[in-house]
Structures are given as C-alpha cells and as structure tokens.
Amino acid sequence: MIDVVAVGLICIGIGFFAAGSIGLLRLPDLHSRLHALTKADNLGLGLVALGIALVTGSLVIALKLILIWLLVLAASAASANLIARHALDRREQP
Amino acid sequence: MSAHNATVLSLAGLAGLWWLLSGGAPSSWLIGVPVVVMAIFAARRLGATALPGLSLPGLARLLPLFLWxxxxxxxxxxxxxxxxPMRIAPGFATYPLRLHHPGARLLFANSVSLLPGTLAVDLRDDCLAIHALDRDSDFTAELRRVESAVGRVFGEAL
Structure with a gap:
C-alpha cells in the first residue's frame, strides 16, 4: 500500500518537473521562466523526495531527503532572486 | 533570546545536522565536534547570532502556510x-514592505518566489520589486498574509 502511494507521489513529482521544463521552453522572457523553474521544480522535488522517504524504511535517510529538499528550496529561491535582479539591472542600464 | 541560549541552540542544531549527515557513526564525531565548534565561531565572527528572539509558535504557524x-x-x-494559449500577462510590480528586521525581510523575499505567480526581484528602499506572472491577478492580499506570518516569527506585529 505504501509502495503505491510512494510511486504515485514520485510520478506526480516527475509531472511537475516536466511542467517546469515545458514552462522553461514555452515562456517568453527570462523572468517568467524563473517562475516555472523555482515553483514547479521545487514542488516536483518535494514530491519525489517524499515518495522515496516513504519507502526507504530508514528514519535517517528520510530526514536527510527532507534536508536536501529544504536546502534546494533555499538555494533555488536565492539563485532565482540573483538572476532576476541581475537581469533587471542590465535592462535598466543598457 | 540571550546570547547564551542562542549558542546552546545553534550547538544543538549543528550537532543534529552533523548526526544526520554522518549517519550517526560514532567515529565521525572525531571530525564533527571540531567542525561544529568552528562553525559556531565563524558564525559569531560574521555576526550571524544577531537574531532577535525567534518565536516558535510563529514558526509553527508559518510552516504550514508556507508549504500550502x-x-x-x-x-x-x-x-x-x-x-x-498560455494564461500569462507578465509584468513588474512594487510591494511596499512593512517588515523592518533585515532577516525577516530576507525570509519574506525568499518566500515570495515560491508563492503563486510572484517572484522577488529586488529589495531596495523599503520596497520589494516583484515580477508577476499575471499582473492582473490579486497577489497583494496573499503577500500581506505571508508577510504578517513572517513578522510573527521575528516578533514584529503588523
């Protein structure tokens, strides 16, 4: 039963990764693309990590996966902000 | 939070982090203990302990909101x-910040990028420049709600 839930979570997570990549290709400008990368990919990673954590059977590995997710969350929010700010600065002073 | 309590808390937090990373192998503490001590020393040299009393109930209320x-x-x-066709109308907007503490502002700006339709671009002059995926949507109410929740963690009533 837990396996079914885990596979379900991982599949939905992969779906969000795919949506993030489709957004990256379809969206018209840099700032819009950052939306797809930060939000969809973070949710995808969270769901995949949660799915794997359910089936590891090890508390340490489950906690480690959550830690990885939190660190990636912080890193992607920070790097999206840096890219967005830099792109805006360059646009303001050509 | 006193400086003493903050040190004890970061000691416990970093030791827990090391335990998690090393998988709890006893011999790993040979490296872990010096690293934890050096990390606390480095954090103090960089002024990172200048945090106000973080409110745990505030944090407990922010987390579910943030996840959702x-x-x-x-x-x-x-x-x-x-x-x-894609339902987007991208554009820039300015959000006047009510938060004052630099740490609170940083946490809020990073949260904004994970909220529906908004991306933090720049923090300047008490305002947060944001990029909206749909500039006609009403994101201000949502930002205010999250800003208040962040404020509670840092003991700022908004």
Missing part, C-alpha cells in the same frame, strides 16, 4: 504554462 502556498504556487504555474 508553495504547493499552490507549483500547481498554478504548471497549469498556466500547460494551457493553450
């Missing part, structure tokens, strides 16, 4: 880019 909003953010952006 980031799930909504992911679903929202996925639906927008998968629709034909």
């Amino acid at each position: 909003e980031s799930v909504r953010g992911g679903v929202d952006v996925a639906r927008r880019v998968l629709a034909t």
Whole structure:
C-alpha cells in the first residue's frame, strides 16, 4: 500500500518537473521562466523526495531527503532572486 | 533570546545536522565536534547570532502556510504554462514592505518566489520589486498574509 502511494507521489513529482521544463521552453522572457523553474521544480522535488522517504524504511535517510529538499528550496529561491535582479539591472542600464 | 541560549541552540542544531549527515557513526564525531565548534565561531565572527528572539509558535504557524502556498504556487504555474494559449500577462510590480528586521525581510523575499505567480526581484528602499506572472491577478492580499506570518516569527506585529 505504501509502495503505491510512494510511486504515485514520485510520478506526480516527475509531472511537475516536466511542467517546469515545458514552462522553461514555452515562456517568453527570462523572468517568467524563473517562475516555472523555482515553483514547479521545487514542488516536483518535494514530491519525489517524499515518495522515496516513504519507502526507504530508514528514519535517517528520510530526514536527510527532507534536508536536501529544504536546502534546494533555499538555494533555488536565492539563485532565482540573483538572476532576476541581475537581469533587471542590465535592462535598466543598457 | 540571550546570547547564551542562542549558542546552546545553534550547538544543538549543528550537532543534529552533523548526526544526520554522518549517519550517526560514532567515529565521525572525531571530525564533527571540531567542525561544529568552528562553525559556531565563524558564525559569531560574521555576526550571524544577531537574531532577535525567534518565536516558535510563529514558526509553527508559518510552516504550514508556507508549504500550502508553495504547493499552490507549483500547481498554478504548471497549469498556466500547460494551457493553450498560455494564461500569462507578465509584468513588474512594487510591494511596499512593512517588515523592518533585515532577516525577516530576507525570509519574506525568499518566500515570495515560491508563492503563486510572484517572484522577488529586488529589495531596495523599503520596497520589494516583484515580477508577476499575471499582473492582473490579486497577489497583494496573499503577500500581506505571508508577510504578517513572517513578522510573527521575528516578533514584529503588523
């Protein structure tokens, strides 16, 4: 039963990764693309990590996966902000 | 939070982090203990202990809100880019900040990027420049709600 839930979570997570990549290709400008990368990919990673954590059977590995997710969350929010700010600065002073 | 309590708390937090990373092998503490001590020393030299009393009840209220909003953010952006034609009207907006503490502002700015339809671009002169995926949507109410929750963690009543 837990396996079914885990596979379900991982599949939905992969779906969000795919949506993030489709957004990256379809969206018209840099700032819009950052939306797809930060939000969809973070949710995808969270769901995949949660799915794997359910089936590891090890508390340490489950906690480690959550830690990885939190660190990636912080890193992607920070790097999206840096890219967005830099792109805006360059646009303001050509 | 006194300086003493802050040190004890970061000691416990870093030791827990090391335990998690090393998988709890006893011999790993040979490296872990010096690293934890050096990390606390480095953090103090960099002025990172200048945090106000973080409110744990405030944090307990922010976390579920943050998780729920980031799930909504992911679903929202996925639906927008998968629709034909894409339902977007990108544009910039300015959000006047009510938060004062630099740490609170940083936490809020980073949270904004995970909320539905908004991306933090720049923090300047008490204002947060944001990029909205749909500039006609009403994101201000949502930002104010998250800002208040962040304020409670840092003991700022908004």
